[in-house]
Amino acid sequence: MTASSATDGILERRNAANPPSSVSLSARRTATGPATGKCPGLGLASALLCLSSLGWIAQAAMLAMGVGAISRGGGVSDVAAPAAVVAAIGVLRAGLDAAGGRLAFRAARRELSTRRAAAAAALALRSPLDSGRPASGLAASVLGEQAEAVVPYLARFRPARMKASTVPLVMLVCIVPISWLAGLILVLCAPLIPVFMALIGWRAKAASEEQLAETGGINAFLLDRLRGLATIRALDAVDATALRLRGDADSLRLRTMAVLKIAFLSSAVLEFFAALGVAATAVYVGFSLLGSVEIGTWEGNLTLTQGLFILLLAPAFFEPLRELSAVWHDRANGEAALSALAELASSHQTILGGVDSQPFTAAGHASVEISGLVFRHGPEREAVIDHFDLSIGPGEHVALWGASGSGKTTLLSLMAGLARHDTGVIRIGGIPLRDDTVDGLRRRMAWIGQSPHVFAASVTRNIALGRVGIDGEAVAAALAGVDLDRVFTPERASAVGEGGLGLSGGEALRLALARMMADERADIILADEPTAHLDAQTAAAVTDALLALAEGRVLIVATHDPVLAARMHRIVRLEGQAPRAAA
Numbered sequence: 001m002t003a004s005s006a007t008d009g010i011l012e013r014r015n016a017a018n019p020p021s022s023v024s025l026s027a028r029r030t031a032t033g034p035a036t037g038k039c040p041g042l043g044l045a046s047a048l049l050c051l052s053s054l055g056w057i058a059q060a061a062m063l064a065m066g067v068g069a070i071s072r073g074g075g076v077s078d079v080a081a082p083a084a085v086v087a088a089i090g091v092l093r094a095g096l097d098a099a100g101g102r103l104a105f106r107a108a109r110r111e112l113s114t115r116r117a118a119a120a121a122a123l124a125l126r127s128p129l130d131s132g133r134p135a136s137g138l139a140a141s142v143l144g145e146q147a148e149a150v151v152p153y154l155a156r157f158r159p160a161r162m163k164a165s166t167v168p169l170v171m172l173v174c175i176v177p178i179s180w181l182a183g184l185i186l187v188l189c190a191p192l193i194p195v196f197m198a199l200i201g202w203r204a205k206a207a208s209e210e211q212l213a214e215t216g217g218i219n220a221f222l223l224d225r226l227r228g229l230a231t232i233r234a235l236d237a238v239d240a241t242a243l244r245l246r247g248d249a250d251s252l253r254l255r256t257m258a259v260l261k262i263a264f265l266s267s268a269v270l271e272f273f274a275a276l277g278v279a280a281t282a283v284y285v286g287f288s289l290l291g292s293v294e295i296g297t298w299e300g301n302l303t304l305t306q307g308l309f310i311l312l313l314a315p316a317f318f319e320p321l322r323e324l325s326a327v328w329h330d331r332a333n334g335e336a337a338l339s340a341l342a343e344l345a346s347s348h349q350t351i352l353g354g355v356d357s358q359p360f361t362a363a364g365h366a367s368v369e370i371s372g373l374v375f376r377h378g379p380e381r382e383a384v385i386d387h388f389d390l391s392i393g394p395g396e397h398v399a400l401w402g403a404s405g406s407g408k409t410t411l412l413s414l415m416a417g418l419a420r421h422d423t424g425v426i427r428i429g430g431i432p433l434r435d436d437t438v439d440g441l442r443r444r445m446a447w448i449g450q451s452p453h454v455f456a457a458s459v460t461r462n463i464a465l466g467r468v469g470i471d472g473e474a475v476a477a478a479l480a481g482v483d484l485d486r487v488f489t490p491e492r493a494s495a496v497g498e499g500g501l502g503l504s505g506g507e508a509l510r511l512a513l514a515r516m517m518a519d520e521r522a523d524i525i526l527a528d529e530p531t532a533h534l535d536a537q538t539a540a541a542v543t544d545a546l547l548a549l550a551e552g553r554v555l556i557v558a559t560h561d562p563v564l565a566a567r568m569h570r571i572v573r574l575e576g577q578a579p580r581a582a583a
């Protein structure tokens, strides 16, 4: 478990005025659903877009009837009605297209937001003790960047797939009663497109995966080298690094060109077969109208109206297939993004909480009582905490003492509800720590780890953490309380970098203490080795600040520091080894 993640977990949860329990639950429900599940609203959008494409059949029929009437010597009155219908259907189709596209986009964005919220909520519920937690960089990349691929997949690919599976069929149903041969030509040409597209698609998928891997590799390389810029300069490896970067960039360029080549090839294949199908239909219709071909119809030769109708429908027959091919690459990306989101959202080892329960505020004396506590990291693992009992009264300061690996951090995490114990009961202020009580109980807890996370923002924001009611005055008082007011003068107030850049280890720890101090509700302080890795003088300063802060509150410290342990009221041994200073 990392102290910083635990800190984030507790502090973020304490920020929430109303815990988003229902969001978390629905999130988890979506999480376990299939990666390519239903998307409400998309069916209607796809149906509207299909209807718009089918409108062309009616328009083609009207156009063919109009031209047929002219060829038979009809007047303006014979043409006016079909022309009006063509115009009306055109307007209707434009409306359907606009409405369908809009609905599809909205449905896709809504679905993406739901799945993102699901994944984020499930991530927030994952225990810091879960060693299978995804790396934060990966989670951020999936949630922020990769997830965007869901929108084109749902908004473009799904409607295109529905169109491709319905519109050509309906057109065939309209053409075959007029000419079975024209229908046959279209039927023979149409499958060639998906077959060749699939063949090319396999190669394209492999090429784009290689390209993605190369892009990922170059990103990681760049990030790594940027972090180690000083080392690179110190080792005089600037030229070698630049050469390697150039080599990687060249390789990426070649792979990108390979993907582009395949993309061009696939569109050429598609256009070729579509053109072939239309041309073959046109040749047949032409010869049939000339009377040179007398087969292919159910009765007699084709009339001009019939021939024109078939000719107008032929390109539209291939249109949905072309559209589908154009958005084919959205499918792989979209499905990969949905799977990645579903994986993030799938339930693993979780913290307590996230259930629909009445929010409550814990009151009364702060105390911690543990009885018969058992915890193991997995069903097959040995118990880390085995039938453990502990009772800590109001205002008591306790050191958890034990060899490395004896379970001190685990025990603190269990007290904060950051992992689910197997059996036993933990009572905070007499209230059992459960899913429905943990949110209220956590509000009275504060956590400090060995390396608290300090983010790139002003000191004020780093201390207030967005919590309601913590203003500049409270922050200033907290800074003075931990003796940091001399470090953060007004000129340095915004000088904190990511990961505490610009702060010493001791200053970062005192900043974490100031976070606690700023929130007076916290009357149970859980500290995980707060003086680890500090020199004696800094450790003493942190200890003094911690003890001053813990005055009148419950303080539980996991520590290897005999000086800190000696200043506690009591030492609880997780393994029988007394600290020298306390013995």
Ligand SMILES: Nc1ncnc2c1ncn2[C@@H]1O[C@H](COP(=O)(O)OP(=O)(O)OP(=O)(O)O)[C@@H](O)[C@H]1O
Binding pocket: 001, 128, 129, 130, 131, 377, 384, 402, 403, 404, 405, 406, 407, 408, 409, 410, 411, 558
């Ligand atoms: N996420 C995890 N998955 C599996 N085992 C774990 C995990 N975290 C800790 N452990 C194991 O649980 C045991 C207790 O670990 P814990 O971190 O609580 O010990 P600790 O007493 O705090 O150690 P230290 O003093 O070194 O910080 C160790 O044997 C450790 O290997």
